[in-house]
Amino acid sequence: MSNIKTIEELSAEVIEEFSVFDEWLDKYEYIIELGKSLPLIDEKDKIDDNLINGCQSRVWLACTMQEGRLYFKADSDAIITKGIISLLIRVYSGQRPADILASDFSFIDRIGLKENLSPTRAGGLVAMIKQIKLYALGYESK
């Protein structure tokens, strides 16, 4: 058995963490903190090939595969987006392509950040989730 936690386990951890916040303000402050602490991806990976352009903010996403698992590194020029990205990375980086494809990414909704996934936000986040799935799909068929 692998000692890497599953998507379900990691999602549950994030949901648990967010359950202590009653106020949107505290939740956003936490996300902003996460955004500030996410290690930036290497400047060499901040290239147009890794750029996902949203109307509002830019997101860079790089993906590598090691021993059947996908590893993601990402960054955004908007801090709230970056904070949410760090949650996505925490849950999805290190997972198998098939497990990523089977996930519905609903934990974002369950921690009360659904509006950030709305297409009207036109942020890079929706595009990023799509890109994570595309990577998973691409590697799965390899």
Next chain:
Amino acid sequence: MENLASDIRSLFPALSSTVYGRPLVYLDNAATSQRPAKVIELQALLSEKENANVHRAVHKLSQDATDRYEAGRRAVERFLNVDSETGCVVFTSGATAAFNLLANCFSARYLHKGDQILISQAEHHSNIVPWQLACERVGAELVVVPVEADGTLSVAEVEKRLNGRVKLVSIAQITNVLGVINPVREIIAAAHAKGIPVAVDGAQGIVHADSDVQALDCDFYIFSGHKIYAPTGTGILYGKRCFLDEMPPYMGGGDMVDTVSFEKTTYNALPLKYEAGTPNFTGQACFVPALELAESLRNNQEVKAQERALVRYLAEELPRIDGLHLWGLPANLETKIPLFSLTVEGTHPSDLAQILDKLGIAVRSGWMCAEPLVRRFSDRGMLRASLLPYNTLSEAEAFVAGLKRAVKMLK
């Protein structure tokens, strides 16, 4: 002054809504204005009792619907002070559709290889892309006049680009990013002196500036209804008949024809020549109550005084926020409308907008459909607050306070 704004507010049902349990502070008016009850009621009435296709049938309902539709057109003619002998109001689905119509039909008639269309750097994408497409089609060139550092458009910069190859100048009366009234009258006079026609993007100007097309002497004037209290899917292309008559039709189909045969189809007279298909007759009819209100606000000196007070307040208070830059701040505040686009060092506009949203304050962030202009000043987009006469000073104060709070959270 607050009483005046609250009287005006009471006409708009949406303004008493709450978001996330907080009172809505709606400051995204440059994108879409809220609708007064009179417009909403007329829309409902027409849907319930007078829904029938216009210009087609002899039955009563169709005639009533046609009367309402044409009354909408007359309301627009009055608002723009159109001389119907020389000018004509064409209904479109919005300013974007109007620009596409104009770019297509104008270029088909007047634009040839090697010719030029002159626009400014400060244009909305709707006044850029249709011209790019038209220029590509015929091999013409799109020439762009840069804006000054304070966001103003210089007449001299336009003038020095007016040459024999320029077939049309197409410029915004007020840009949707900078909120500065451009010297369109002077630009029109300069272009006309060289025999060049001018199209004016009045999408913002229709609400905040002089839209008397005879006084401006513009050849085309374009705006959307949804920014001036009318429903969405309504828009106007005003044009001088001398051009509209000569230009070919845009879309083919119902209502735009005189007779149709497989050998030769002849076209309907203006304005129907440009109104193919079933129009948004319910929406366009609502120009009557929408412009009635706009007219009464436009003529009200107290409303003007309030607008000036809001401009002065925001122009003074916003720059006090550490690291804040206001884009489009002319020395003469008289040419500034209550539309403020800004950036704050060390923060992203989209983050600011998200926190303001949570506070119930609706603002716009991003490129605002004018990417070349926004990029001239910022590579991350901007945050924009745009106000109408129904916005109060306390809402402007809430915006400033909310912005300070958002900046504090993010920095």
